[in-house]
Amino acid sequence: MDYLLRDAYFTGTKYGEFDLARILRVIRPYRGGIGFDANGMHAVEDYIVGRFQMYQQVYFHPVSRSMEMILTHLLERAKTLYEAGKFDTRFNPRLLIPFF
Numbered sequence: 164m165d166y167l168l169r170d171a172y173f174t175g176t177k178y179g180e181f182d183l184a185r186i187l188r189v190i191r192p193y194r195g196g197i198g199f200d201a202n203g204m205h206a207v208e209d210y211i212v213g214r215f216q217m218y219q220q221v222y223f224h225p226v227s228r229s230m231e232m233i234l235t236h237l238l239e240r241a242k243t244l245y246e247a248g249k250f251d252t253r254f255n256p257r258l259l260i261p262f263f
Contacts, residue, residue, distance in 0.1 A: 164181075
């Protein structure tokens with residue numbers, strides 16, 4: 164829930180906004196999982212719809228997807244060069260190694 168609110172804020176959209184405080188007030192644990200009081204269902208529905216809209220409008224946007232693919236290909240190429248020992252000796256890829 165937190166990432167959805169942050170992503171809505173930083174992308175400047177209204178899609179992912181919902182009432183987190185209300186959801187936290189109406190959530191109820193039980194032996195088989197969690198439930199919600201009926202008077203808080205609108206807040207839960209807003210969360211579900213907001214998440215769907217963020218995926219449709221932001222996360223799966225063609226520009227976002229293309230940047231993910233470019234980054235994936237760049238990291239694959241960097242890994243190949245690193246494993247082959249072909250990095251320039253002036254370049255230290257220690258920050259990239261966890262991504263390999």
